[in-house]
Amino acid sequence: MSARGEVLVSVQGLKTYYSIRGSFLDRLVGRTGAAVRAVDDVSLELRKGEVLGLVGESGSGKTTLGRTLLGLVPATEGSVVFEGRDITKLHERELRDIRRRVQIVFQDPHASLNPAMTIAQAVGHPLQIHGLESDGAMLRARVAEALERVGLAPAEQFMDKYPSDLSGGQKQRAVIARAIILNPVLLVADEPVSMLDMSVRAKILELMLGLKNDFDLTYLYITHDLATAKFFCDRIAIMYLGRIVEIGPSAAIYEDPKHPYTQALLKAIPEPDPRRTIPRDLPRGEVPDASRPPLGCSFHPRCPKAFEVCGWESRDLKDLLERRWAGMEEEAYEAEQAAVGPVEPLDVAVTHAHLPAHGGGRGAEVRAILERARAADPAEPFWRGVRRIEEVDGRVEIDWHEPVEPRLLPTGRVEVECHLYDEEALAEAGRRRSGPIPQ
Amino acid sequence: MSSGAPILDVRNLRLWYGTRRGPVRAVDGVSLEIDAGDVLGLVGESGCGKSTLGRGILGLLPEGARADGEVLYRGRNLVTMSPRELRRLRGPELGLIFQEPMTRLNPLLRIEDHFRETLAQHDSKLTNREIRRRSLDTLGRMGIPPTRFRQYPHEFSGGMRQRIMIALALVLHPSLLVADEPTTSLDVIVEAQILRILADLKENFDTALLLITHNLGIVAEACDRVAVMYAGQIAEEGPARDVFADPQHPYTRELLRSTISLDTTELHSIPGAPPNLISPPSGCRFHPRCPDVMQVCPAQGPIETAPEPGRRVLCWLHGPEREIPAGGTERLERKELAVAEEA
Numbered sequence: 001m002s003a004r005g006e007v008l009v010s011v012q013g014l015k016t017y018y019s020i021r022g023s024f025l026d027r028l029v030g031r032t033g034a035a036v037r038a039v040d041d042v043s044l045e046l047r048k049g050e051v052l053g054l055v056g057e058s059g060s061g062k063t064t065l066g067r068t069l070l071g072l073v074p075a076t077e078g079s080v081v082f083e084g085r086d087i088t089k090l091h092e093r094e095l096r097d098i099r100r101r102v103q104i105v106f107q108d109p110h111a112s113l114n115p116a117m118t119i120a121q122a123v124g125h126p127l128q129i130h131g132l133e134s135d136g137a138m139l140r141a142r143v144a145e146a147l148e149r150v151g152l153a154p155a156e157q158f159m160d161k162y163p164s165d166l167s168g169g170q171k172q173r174a175v176i177a178r179a180i181i182l183n184p185v186l187l188v189a190d191e192p193v194s195m196l197d198m199s200v201r202a203k204i205l206e207l208m209l210g211l212k213n214d215f216d217l218t219y220l221y222i223t224h225d226l227a228t229a230k231f232f233c234d235r236i237a238i239m240y241l242g243r244i245v246e247i248g249p250s251a252a253i254y255e256d257p258k259h260p261y262t263q264a265l266l267k268a269i270p271e272p273d274p275r276r277t278i279p280r281d282l283p284r285g286e287v288p289d290a291s292r293p294p295l296g297c298s299f300h301p302r303c304p305k306a307f308e309v310c311g312w313e314s315r316d317l318k319d320l321l322e323r324r325w326a327g328m329e330e331e332a333y334e335a336e337q338a339a340v341g342p343v344e345p346l347d348v349a350v351t352h353a354h355l356p357a358h359g360g361g362r363g364a365e366v367r368a369i370l371e372r373a374r375a376a377d378p379a380e381p382f383w384r385g386v387r388r389i390e391e392v393d394g395r396v397e398i399d400w401h402e403p404v405e406p407r408l409l410p411t412g413r414v415e416v417e418c419h420l421y422d423e424e425a426l427a428e429a430g431r432r433r434s435g436p437i438p439q
Numbered sequence: 440m441s442s443g444a445p446i447l448d449v450r451n452l453r454l455w456y457g458t459r460r461g462p463v464r465a466v467d468g469v470s471l472e473i474d475a476g477d478v479l480g481l482v483g484e485s486g487c488g489k490s491t492l493g494r495g496i497l498g499l500l501p502e503g504a505r506a507d508g509e510v511l512y513r514g515r516n517l518v519t520m521s522p523r524e525l526r527r528l529r530g531p532e533l534g535l536i537f538q539e540p541m542t543r544l545n546p547l548l549r550i551e552d553h554f555r556e557t558l559a560q561h562d563s564k565l566t567n568r569e570i571r572r573r574s575l576d577t578l579g580r581m582g583i584p585p586t587r588f589r590q591y592p593h594e595f596s597g598g599m600r601q602r603i604m605i606a607l608a609l610v611l612h613p614s615l616l617v618a619d620e621p622t623t624s625l626d627v628i629v630e631a632q633i634l635r636i637l638a639d640l641k642e643n644f645d646t647a648l649l650l651i652t653h654n655l656g657i658v659a660e661a662c663d664r665v666a667v668m669y670a671g672q673i674a675e676e677g678p679a680r681d682v683f684a685d686p687q688h689p690y691t692r693e694l695l696r697s698t699i700s701l702d703t704t705e706l707h708s709i710p711g712a713p714p715n716l717i718s719p720p721s722g723c724r725f726h727p728r729c730p731d732v733m734q735v736c737p738a739q740g741p742i743e744t745a746p747e748p749g750r751r752v753l754c755w756l757h758g759p760e761r762e763i764p765a766g767g768t769e770r771l772e773r774k775e776l777a778v779a780e781e782a
Contacts, residue, residue: 057626167712168485197484197713198653199697202706224627227699231706253700268631270656271700274683278635280661286596286629322586327579330572343586 008186008218009069014039014078016068020291036291039063040242051219053233057227060239066188066222070102071095080282100130103179107191108145109171114164120159122177123147129180146177150207173207180211190222192202205232226269238262241290241298248414250408258416261299295349296403304381308429310419311403312385314353318346320382324373339365351400356361363391370396401432440527445472446614446647451718452508454495461717462520465491467671475614476641478648480662480679482655484713488671493651496535498525531561534608536618543604544592550603557607577610580643581636598629605636609644616640619651634661655698659683667691670724671716677750687729687752723755731756735767
């Protein structure tokens with residue numbers, strides 16, 4: 001592991017938001033639309049010669065983070081310092097210089113190659129764009145060298161072919177040849193093997209490891225695949241909804257995952273081991289909408305270990321009721337639904353709610369429904385977050401504990417953003433627990 | 440495994456379609472059985488013919504494709520059945536789940552309307568109340584709450600859409616469901632949730648499942664039996680547990696070794712690439728890539744043998760000896776393959 005090398009890229013407090021265009025009326029009256037917080041306050045360092053894995057599910061912000069590092073997407077806030085320069089502040093012309101030093105390999109090798117360009121043209125293109133080689137014979141010689149280095153040998157056999165003549169693995173080799181022909185120091189590889197067949201993946205990973213040693217490369221390996229990341233990476237950063245929730249040496253993360261999300265990811269990977277079966281205790285639901293992230297810790301609605309201060313709120317009540325009603329006998333469901341009223345008003349990020357939202361004097365009935373839900377699954381973490389349930393004026397009022405914002409804190413060999421490892425948050429939860437007992 | 444006649448019995452099925460370069464023999468002499476309520480995994484790399492086989496079984500091949508052989512569903516041959524009869528079976532008897540749930544749901548129809556259309560098409564006498572009850576019941580088992588019955592497809596996440604697709608297939612209680620890479624576009628936790636549902640079909644719906652996938656991990660965890668497909672043929676078939684613990688075909692063994700899992704400590708790959716199915720290699724189709732290749736392999740196509748009860752393998756390593764010519768078991772030096780020929 002080369003974790004002690006000098007810092008090549010330093011990311012501090014990086015935020016990349018995409019604004020969602022509101023409706024025409026919104027724009028007319030000057031209201032700005034909401035924002036998707038694709039990357040939401042990320043700090044990390046990439047050291048020379050290391051392979052850092054950026055692991056997360058779709059919507060985690062891993063790809064946006066990779067692209068922000070290349071200056072392909074403008075940062076909203078924060079800095080990305082590469083070789084002494086903050087690339088979030090550079091102009092397009094200056095970025096071009098950076099892009100000679102930082103190259104990217106995308107997931108789909110077919111889409112990465114222009115179908116109208118021969119392999120030689122495609123691989124040699126960066127040299128021409130950057131004005132590094134204009135002599136035709138020299139250019140061809142350098143292309144041949146790059147092709148042979150990535151295993152497309154003899155190069156003559158490939159140079160005048162078109163992408164459609166190549167297999168998926170061969171195309172990805174050509175894409176990698178194009179990336180290394182400029183002698184970059186950093187390669188961002190965004191799911192470079194996930195579209196390839198199993199029997200081919202290993203070969204591309206081996207090639208990438210070989211190139212790393214030969215050219216003293218540093219990799220940012222972006223993937224959803226914890227298995228290849230384990231093999232390939234020195235360090236791993238696990239992302240969830242725009243934030244790093246756990247980061248540390250690969251060995252530590254895989255031996256002793258700390259964050260409940262990391263634990264769930266590792267458990268969910270289907271392993272070719274016939275003694276295993278699909279786990280039953282999986283986190284429920286899916287990655288939430290990044291334009292309306294949950295309060296507190298973004299993972300709390302799915303977390304089996306969440307407690308008082310994790311961010312419980314009105315939307316969690318809506319989910320709880322809907323989960324309860326899924327699969328309930330129709331008559332029973334209809335009776336409960338009628339008492340509770342429409343659940344849409346619960347779909348807001350607040351720590352207070354009342355049921356039914358529009359009154360109607362069915363408070364006692366709603367109260368009984370909630371008690372039944374609790375009795376059906378008393379271990380459900382949701383109930384730990386409830387501070388108060390009370391009948392007022394024929395309605396049920398519910399308050400949740402105010403969330404404590406999670407922080408990325410060192411824990412053992414890793415850093416993790418989870419209240420389970422935060423003494424202050426645990427103490428605060430303890431104080432809330434010993435407060436007035438919820439009725 | 441249950442006893443009695445299999446619900447699906449595929450016998451020597453061949454499926455091919457024409458291209459400018461010649462006929463592609465995507466499925467070339469495949470035999471398979473699925474027992475009621477069983478989960479059979481069909482695993483292979485891209486281009487091995489697994490998707491064509493799945494569609495061929497349901498008679499859903501594109502225009503111009505040809506089929507030969509038998510697909511016996513409860514004793515009736517689907518290959519020779521008229522399109523009309525086949526359409527009547529699809530839905531109440533045979534269901535299909537595709538990879539991309541969004542492309543299979545009509546964006547202009549509410550979830551309720553999808554179910555109404557599906558149910559009414561097969562039983563026009565159903566009352567609205569009955570349609571609603573059956574739909575909500577099936578959706579509920581898939582974890583979709585009744586509060587969302589009147590929403591449109593775009594209001595659901597990818598995992599929920601796939602749950603809706605599965606519910607749409609199951610609401611008619613088919614005896615056989617073909618699922619073609621049903622979790623490929625989903626995240627790993629959602630994938631596991633969906634696989635959990637599919638693996639539990641037997642308990643909840645008594646539906647047999649043909650699960651088509653490239654992911655050996657999915658087969659190991661979700662399937663009772665596995666058929667490994669290579670170049671249009673079944674290389675090996677047997678109980679998933681046994682096949683994974685002790686693969687009999689060199690291709691199965693090499694594929695397992697090349698799969699990168701959490702236990703992987705060194706990388707391994709199979710030299711070469713899967714062949715095209717217009718002009719596949721002579722003899723055994725895996726012979727150019729096989730580490731155990733013998734003299735007989737390129738010369739003659741292998742004969743299926745049963746290394747133990749309930750398992751079968753298509754490889755000369757397992758004989759039958761009387762069919763192998765003298766000297767046929769001598770090792771054949773494999774040509775070193777340049778990357779140029781590899782995938």
